[in-house]
Amino acid sequence: MGELKLPAIDYGALAPMLILFGVACAGVLVEVLVPRRLRNVVQLSLALLGVVAALTVLIVNRNLRIVTIGGAVAFDGPTIFLQGAILVLGGVSLLLIGERSVEAGGAFVAQAAVVVGSDRDGKQSTGQPGLTEVYPLAAFALGGMLLFVAANDLLTMFVALEVFSLPLYLMCALARRRRLLSQEAALKYFLLGSYASAFFLFGVALLYGYAGGVQLSVVHDAVANPQHSQLLLYGGLGLVAIGLLFKSALAPFHVWTPDVYQGAPTPITAFMAACTKVAAFGALLRVLYVAFEGVRWDFQPVLGTVAVLTMFVGSILAVTQTDMKRLLAYSSIANAGYLMVGVLALNDSGLSSTMLYLVAYGFSVLGAFAIVSLVRDSDGEATHLSRWAGIGRKSPLLAGVFTLILLAFAGIPLTSGFTAKFAVFGAAIEGGQTWLVIFGVISSMLIAFPYLRVVVLMWQSEPGESTPAVSIPGFLTSAALGLGVLVTIALGVFPAPLIDLTREASQFVR
Numbered sequence: 001m002g003e004l005k006l007p008a009i010d011y012g013a014l015a016p017m018l019i020l021f022g023v024a025c026a027g028v029l030v031e032v033l034v035p036r037r038l039r040n041v042v043q044l045s046l047a048l049l050g051v052v053a054a055l056t057v058l059i060v061n062r063n064l065r066i067v068t069i070g071g072a073v074a075f076d077g078p079t080i081f082l083q084g085a086i087l088v089l090g091g092v093s094l095l096l097i098g099e100r101s102v103e104a105g106g107a108f109v110a111q112a113a114v115v116v117g118s119d120r121d122g123k124q125s126t127g128q129p130g131l132t133e134v135y136p137l138a139a140f141a142l143g144g145m146l147l148f149v150a151a152n153d154l155l156t157m158f159v160a161l162e163v164f165s166l167p168l169y170l171m172c173a174l175a176r177r178r179r180l181l182s183q184e185a186a187l188k189y190f191l192l193g194s195y196a197s198a199f200f201l202f203g204v205a206l207l208y209g210y211a212g213g214v215q216l217s218v219v220h221d222a223v224a225n226p227q228h229s230q231l232l233l234y235g236g237l238g239l240v241a242i243g244l245l246f247k248s249a250l251a252p253f254h255v256w257t258p259d260v261y262q263g264a265p266t267p268i269t270a271f272m273a274a275c276t277k278v279a280a281f282g283a284l285l286r287v288l289y290v291a292f293e294g295v296r297w298d299f300q301p302v303l304g305t306v307a308v309l310t311m312f313v314g315s316i317l318a319v320t321q322t323d324m325k326r327l328l329a330y331s332s333i334a335n336a337g338y339l340m341v342g343v344l345a346l347n348d349s350g351l352s353s354t355m356l357y358l359v360a361y362g363f364s365v366l367g368a369f370a371i372v373s374l375v376r377d378s379d380g381e382a383t384h385l386s387r388w389a390g391i392g393r394k395s396p397l398l399a400g401v402f403t404l405i406l407l408a409f410a411g412i413p414l415t416s417g418f419t420a421k422f423a424v425f426g427a428a429i430e431g432g433q434t435w436l437v438i439f440g441v442i443s444s445m446l447i448a449f450p451y452l453r454v455v456v457l458m459w460q461s462e463p464g465e466s467t468p469a470v471s472i473p474g475f476l477t478s479a480a481l482g483l484g485v486l487v488t489i490a491l492g493v494f495p496a497p498l499i500d501l502t503r504e505a506s507q508f509v510r
Helices: 012-033 036-060 077-098 134-150 152-171 178-211 215-223 230-248 256-263 266-291 293-319 324-342 348-372 396-410 415-430 434-460 475-493 496-504
Strands: 064-068 074-076 100-102 108-110
Touching: 012 036, 012 064, 012 074, 012 134, 012 324, 036 077, 036 134, 036 230, 064 266, 074 077, 074 108, 074 134, 077 348, 077 475, 108 134, 134 152, 134 178, 134 266, 152 178, 152 230, 152 266, 178 230, 178 256, 178 496, 215 266, 215 293, 215 415, 230 293, 230 348, 256 266, 256 324, 256 415, 256 434, 266 293, 266 324, 266 348, 266 396, 293 324, 324 348, 324 415, 348 415, 348 475, 348 496, 396 415, 415 475
Parallel strands: none
Antiparallel strands: 064 074, 100 108
């Protein structure tokens, strides 16, 4: 009997993930050991410290290029960039989750809906700590996302998918003011996510039957030298793609997005809109660019049709929305379509431009949801569009910031949205996908209408009796909003440093 050889493990490459998983486990112990009145501060501090520590280790190891744990994890340029983006966006999201403010009525209210609400008797909670278990759940989710973008075999990718999805299902149900809506959203997300995971796993089984292994490099070699039925290859690719397209909110697998975005607590929605999208597209890039590059001419038309459908579904249905969170949800769907245009360029420019777009959109969407959390009355957040009439007269600064973010979503020049769209469209033209760019430009013109409608509503309408007051943001929300606005402007005016960074990071290792 031969000697058992254990795979070599590079702990430097794994350190950011291990730190976050360790912080998440420590957070579970904090729930048991720390007095209730101190938990929010301790948990928030612990989570932020974990994110900073993981980011620091990632920066220290930025020049490392290695495939470790027997080929299960790849630490390369895209991994480092995407993990860094997830950590930075996750840290900003934690600021929104942890924010608290004192309203005029004396009730201790969290900007994060996870912390505020009514008790079981229907009375308003005053000075009562919130659901602090959201912090270890967020840490587990971030750790899973880091593993998801680094996974170099399909089984590891599936495990990472479940590690970050299960906490998200729970986090979506933590709203206290609209508990039924929140729990309904979480149940929908859980059921549809379970089906998508099952499709993904079945696809992995088919690809194992085709390639004789689940490592992306093994699949790549099997595609280059086919020896088995092509039915297994295309069936496996299609089923794996369903799981990834679901997480990316691409049509027709987008149907969960509006309900979940509306029902989840707003800071959790921001966390999902920014970080989950980076993780999902990071995994999609690795699978398509590393494993299935040899059949690009077969999947490009199919996924191109998905991209066009996604752009138009998001753009057209955004026009009909009357709820701000649902409008932003359909905006997220449309942006997933634009991201897919960059992915399907299938060249170095497509990879770098997609990573640029993920960062630009992530900061803008965090700023948008930070503003949504501030427009509230005694019943909670006022998300119906009619309630936003005249906000510009009541709070011109907030309305001005939101106008800037909406213009970035629309792709107006001198904003990050314009830079990102120009980059992905340019990469698609370079990759011979001009038809996708044409549809992308048309859908961009369509989705500009709902954005401009909100701008007109805020500035040109008179405030009514139902127009809510705008809460004064606390320090943490101000910091998150300030970062979102700063990056939105900086990437529109001076995007060269980030563009150079994405180009340097646009090489996968096998």
